[in-house]
Amino acid sequence: MFVLGNLLAAAAKILDIALTLYMWIIIGRAVISWVNPDPYNPIVRFLNSVTEPVLYPIRRRLPISLGGLDLSPILVILAIIFIQSFLVQSLMQLAVRLG
Secondary structure (H helix, E strand, O other), X not given: OHHHHHHHHHHHHHHHHHHHHHHHHHHHHHHHHOOOOOOOOHHHHHHHHHHHHXXXXXXXXXXXXXXXXXXXXXXXXXXXXXXXXXXXXXXXXXXXXXX
């Protein structure tokens, strides 16, 4: 059973790192949106292509717009923090019990 515990611990760490990286990508997208970025810049295109599939559905369902302020990155970051606190920690605790 220790092998399954180690597998779950490794999966939890990878998930935690991936979620943290995605959170920083969303923060980068939000910061870049404050200026008028060149839409043909490869970095801007990458940030848009990676974050838009997650942000657009939230933006479409969120009726509140505070003077043009986009709240969807904040909601996604809060969701990432929740997933890290709940799912990653649950996987780690399950891995400890199996190990």
